[in-house]
Amino acid sequence: MNSHEQQAFSLISQKRNNAKARASFALQELYEDKDFFKVDCEIKQLRFEIARLGSQNSGFGTLNSRLVKLQEERAKVLKSKGLTENDLLPKYSCPLCEDTAVSKDGAYCVCFKRELSQLLKESAGVIPTAENEFKSSLLAKISEEAKPFYKTAYRALKSFLAEFPDNKAKNIVLFGGAGSGKTHASAILANALIDKGFFVYFTSSLALSQLFLKYHLAPLNQKQDIFAPLAEADFLVIDDLGAEIIYNNVSQECLLELLELRAQKSTLITTNLDLNSASFNEVYGARVFSRLNNKNNVIALSFNGADLRNK
Ligand SMILES: [Zn+2]
Numbered sequence: 583m584n585s586h587e588q589q590a591f592s593l594i595s596q597k598r599n600n601a602k603a604r605a606s607f608a609l610q611e612l613y614e615d616k617d618f619f620k621v622d623c624e625i626k627q628l629r630f631e632i633a634r635l636g637s638q639n640s641g642f643g644t645l646n647s648r649l650v651k652l653q654e655e656r657a658k659v660l661k662s663k664g665l666t667e668n669d670l671l672p673k674y675s676c677p678l679c680e681d682t683a684v685s686k687d688g689a690y691c692v693c694f695k696r697e698l699s700q701l702l703k704e705s706a707g708v709i710p711t712a713e714n715e716f717k718s719s720l721l722a723k724i725s726e727e728a729k730p731f732y733k734t735a736y737r738a739l740k741s742f743l744a745e746f747p748d749n750k751a752k753n754i755v756l757f758g759g760a761g762s763g764k765t766h767a768s769a770i771l772a773n774a775l776i777d778k779g780f781f782v783y784f785t786s787s788l789a790l791s792q793l794f795l796k797y798h799l800a801p802l803n804q805k806q807d808i809f810a811p812l813a814e815a816d817f818l819v820i821d822d823l824g825a826e827i828i829y830n831n832v833s834q835e836c837l838l839e840l841l842e843l844r845a846q847k848s849t850l851i852t853t854n855l856d857l858n859s860a861s862f863n864e865v866y867g868a869r870v871f872s873r874l875n876n877k878n879n880v881i882a883l884s885f886n887g888a889d890l891r892n893k
Contacts, residue, residue, distance in 0.1 A: 586705070586781060590697040591683055598681035601672035609670055618659045625652045695779065702776045705811065707784040711766055714773035716740045720763065728886065732763060735883040739771050742881065746775060747816060747848065751881050754850040755857075755874055758885025764852040767885070768819050771850065775817050783815035791826035794836035798829070813843045817850070824855040824865075834867050841873045 583591065613619045628649050635642055660666060674680040679691035703709075716736045724732055735756065742749055756764035772782045785793070790812075797808045812818060826833070841849065855862050857875055874880060 584781070586698060586701050589701055590694055593697055594676075594681050594683040594694060597675045598672075601674050601681060605670060605672040612660075612663070612665075612670075615659065615663075618656070621652055621656045621659065625649065625656060628652065698779055699777055702779070702781055706772065706776060706782045707789075709769045709772050709784045711769045712773060713766075713770050714777050716743075716767075716770055720766070724763065728762070731758075731884050731886050735764075735767060735885055738881055738883055739767055743771055743774050746778070746780070749848065751879050752846075752848045753874075753880045754848075755880055755882050756850065756852040756885055757854075757856075757882065758852070759854055762885035764885040765821050768821065768850050768852055772817065772819050780816040781814065782817045782819070783811050784819040784821070785812075786821045787823045787826035790820055791829065791833055794832050795829055797836060798832045809840070809843070812840055815847070817848050818844060819850045819852075821852050823851050823853040824862075828865055834865070834870065837866065838869055838873075841870065 613622070628645060632642055632645050632649065635645070657667065660669075672680075676691060676693035679685050679693060681693075683691050683694040685691040716739065721729060721732065739754070742754065754768075756768060758764040769784070772784050776782050793808065793812070797805055800808055828834075851874065857871060863871060
């Protein structure tokens with residue numbers, strides 16, 4: 583279990599404990615009624631006696647009919663208080679697994695998956711859309727000349743999603759101008775991966791550069807905590823590389839360090855930049871370039887053309 587799964591599991595067991603505690607509290611309150619207490623004790627004793635006789639293969643005599651009578655009496659007392667037997671049972675928030683997080687066939691229950699997905703969303707950063715499906719409806723908004731780019735990119739991202747995390751090329755770079763739909767597409771992929779239970783971290787390059795600066799200035803013993811979510815996420819999105827503030831001796835080094843730490847993991851970068859331009863090389867250096875331009879490990883997709891934001 584990873585830390586998110588542990589957290590989801592403990593949230594659900596907490597619900598189970600609360601449901602049981604509430605039920606037991608309701609029963610304690612009822613015990614203050616002497617009639618109820620008396621009849622409830624008698625029923626317990628009688629059940630014990632019946633079980634004992636049963637294990638000895640002895641007859642029960644009139645014990646069973648006595649039990650039925652006592653249970654009727656108990657029900658009557660409950661009814662006089664406006665209650666039923668049902669009110670004394672724990673009210674589990676998930677009737678499928680009774681808040682154990684495990685369904686009858688031994689798999690994780692849907693409630694566990696829902697809880698996990700919620701936790702993952704909370705720790706994923708701000709994702710600009712809640713959509714989690716690659717739909718053709720967006721096509722209507724984009725220009726004819728941009729449609730082929732858009733379709734190709736969506737198809738590629740869709741199959742990336744289906745293969746995740748066993749993709750041959752682990753990284754994606756989406757190229758395109760402002761409003762071309764590349765951020766939207768990466769958000770859809772991010773949400774779909776969260777729904778599959780993966781730990782996703784979505785950050786703008788601007789927020790990332792602030793984090794890099796914080797990392798750079800932090801004392802040694804705090805550095806790891808700052809970098810941890812970036813390094814540990816199953817899928818990291820850096821949105822709009824090139825729009826950030828560049829800090830000398832920080833931005834390039836930190837980005838390279840991050841990409842190196844994530845060598846075995848998947849990272850998606852959206853950018854308006856031309857990787858082959860002199861300015862890219864100047865800002866990020868040859869080593870970042872070679873990581874983003876490695877055809878064996880990077881799927882490069884162009885979103886050139888349409889401006890979705892203006893339509
Ligand atoms: Zn459940």
